[in-house]
Amino acid sequence: MKVLIVFAHNEPRSFNAAMKDEAVRVLQDEGHEVVVSDLYAMNFNPVASAADFGSRADPDYLVYALEQRNAFKAGTLAPDIAAEVDKVKWADLIVFNFPIYWYGMPAIMKGWIDRVFVSGFCYGGRRIYDKGGLKGKSAMLAISLGGQAHMFGPEAIHGELEVMLQPILRGMLGYVGLTVLPPYVAYHVPYISEEARGEVLDGYRQHLRSLDTRAPLVFPSVDDFDENLRPKATGE
Amino acid sequence: MKVLIVFAHNEPRSFNAAMKDEAVRVLQDEGHEVVVSDLYAMNFNPVASAADFGSRADPDYLVYALEQRNAFKAGTLAPDIAAEVDKVKWADLIVFNFPIYWYGMPAIMKGWIDRVFVSGFCYGGRRIYDKGGLKGKSAMLAISLGGQAHMFGPEAIHGELEVMLQPILRGMLGYVGLTVLPPYVAYHVPYISEEARGEVLDGYRQHLRSLDTRAPLVFPSVDDFDENLRPKATGE
Numbered sequence: 439m440k441v442l443i444v445f446a447h448n449e450p451r452s453f454n455a456a457m458k459d460e461a462v463r464v465l466q467d468e469g470h471e472v473v474v475s476d477l478y479a480m481n482f483n484p485v486a487s488a489a490d491f492g493s494r495a496d497p498d499y500l501v502y503a504l505e506q507r508n509a510f511k512a513g514t515l516a517p518d519i520a521a522e523v524d525k526v527k528w529a530d531l532i533v534f535n536f537p538i539y540w541y542g543m544p545a546i547m548k549g550w551i552d553r554v555f556v557s558g559f560c561y562g563g564r565r566i567y568d569k570g571g572l573k574g575k576s577a578m579l580a581i582s583l584g585g586q587a588h589m590f591g592p593e594a595i596h597g598e599l600e601v602m603l604q605p606i607l608r609g610m611l612g613y614v615g616l617t618v619l620p621p622y623v624a625y626h627v628p629y630i631s632e633e634a635r636g637e638v639l640d641g642y643r644q645h646l647r648s649l650d651t652r653a654p655l656v657f658p659s660v661d662d663f664d665e666n667l668r669p670k671a672t673g674e
Numbered sequence: 675m676k677v678l679i680v681f682a683h684n685e686p687r688s689f690n691a692a693m694k695d696e697a698v699r700v701l702q703d704e705g706h707e708v709v710v711s712d713l714y715a716m717n718f719n720p721v722a723s724a725a726d727f728g729s730r731a732d733p734d735y736l737v738y739a740l741e742q743r744n745a746f747k748a749g750t751l752a753p754d755i756a757a758e759v760d761k762v763k764w765a766d767l768i769v770f771n772f773p774i775y776w777y778g779m780p781a782i783m784k785g786w787i788d789r790v791f792v793s794g795f796c797y798g799g800r801r802i803y804d805k806g807g808l809k810g811k812s813a814m815l816a817i818s819l820g821g822q823a824h825m826f827g828p829e830a831i832h833g834e835l836e837v838m839l840q841p842i843l844r845g846m847l848g849y850v851g852l853t854v855l856p857p858y859v860a861y862h863v864p865y866i867s868e869e870a871r872g873e874v875l876d877g878y879r880q881h882l883r884s885l886d887t888r889a890p891l892v893f894p895s896v897d898d899f900d901e902n903l904r905p906k907a908t909g910e
Contacts, residue, residue: 448723449736486782487684500685539788541845545720549781595903609777666832
């Protein structure tokens with residue numbers, strides 16, 4: 439298996455960095471090829487702008503997704519985007535490894551999605567969900583949280599983690615056709631002992647070694663919707 | 675009322691820019707003071723990093739939120755962050771005006787949240803939700819979407835918009851104690867006629883003129899949770 443780890447943390451000795459290093463070791467041990475995009479180390483630019491396109495369908499008015507489609511076809515995406523697109527094409531599995539910031543990705547990784555999940559390549563029109571451009575590849579989140587496990591749930595103060603992660607799991611990963619494996623969540627990481635961190639890292643190792651036993655998340659099937667993406671009438 | 679509009683769009687003549695200009699006009703007409711943070715025009719840096727702190731509690735190991743707390747107290751936040759923090763302090767209402775990218779904010783705005791919603795100022799410990807640091811101030815989203823209204827709902831292809839916006843509405847805005855007004859949503863904007871855009875802009879104008887009639891969203895009350903933020907036993 440070819441694995442791309444997209445990694446973002448602003449402290450090189452962080453727990454997330456340890457997770458990334460452990461994933462490289464475990465996956466290579468199992469015979470997989472691994473490539474890491476270390477976004478902070480790469481000084482990755484997260485800002486989607488006109489500078490992302492070497493040629494323009496409409497030089498006077500920027501509609502970002504339309505220019506993505508044009509530049510992908512013309513081969514004129516900015517080199518930093520094109521390099522990441524090539525890694526996505528190469529990969530069978532993409533692991534997103536990051537600390538949750540405000541129930542989402544740190545901006546540097548959100549911008550990787552904004553710029554690299556290119557319209558015309560990853561999605562477009564009805565090419566979404568089970569018809570998405572990345573169909574056949576898988577993805578997984580490996581995340582850390584400041585909060586504790588009891589703070590998440592239907593009655594818990596922060597609500598259900600699955601709901602808070604929907605924009606990522608469904609709206610980004612499921613949307614482009616990726617098979618989305620259950621996330622690995624490291625709770626309360628900045629505040630626990632070295633020993634407890636070791637246990638959480640062990641848990642991640644086990645998670646990585648048993649990826650093929652995990653049932654992927656379920657998302658809509660485009661076949662259940664008509665040409666305008668309205669639900670088809672059923673049972674009549 | 676003092677209003678801060680945090681605005682992000684990479685096309686200066688976009689529909690979002692028209693919404694921003696319209697909001698400035700309508701709100702000033704009604705006697706409010708308005709300040710705009712135009713993130714693309716400011717070339718705002720969205721990447722949370724060690725460079726954000728002029729002094730460090732721990733120079734050897736970066737825990738971003740802990741250094742925010744330290745630098746806020748010491749007055750050593752990076753000047754671009756400090757300037758935005760001052761605007762937040764000044765404002766009674768913050769309007770976030772942006773196109774939805776992947777069910778969330780464009781990275782340049784997500785990074786504004788990551789860097790400006792400073793721990794120790796906006797939140798910390800039990801100072802969240804109705805005890806949050808920005809209690810007494812309000813916030814509202816003014817957003818555009820590529821999708822159409824029928825694509826959002828319990829049975830719709832993209833699910834419920836309210837669920838997809840939870841990380842922002844609850845996880846960012848409600849979390850820091852802001853009174854969150856219902857969002858104004860402009861659907862299908864890149865693909866509709868000039869006339870239809872005019873109608874959507876009219877709708878935004880009406881929305882802005884009647885802000886005081888809109889019931890805010892409801893979030894948890896910290897008083898319903900114990901010192902470890904576990905739900906208190908009720909009815910016993």
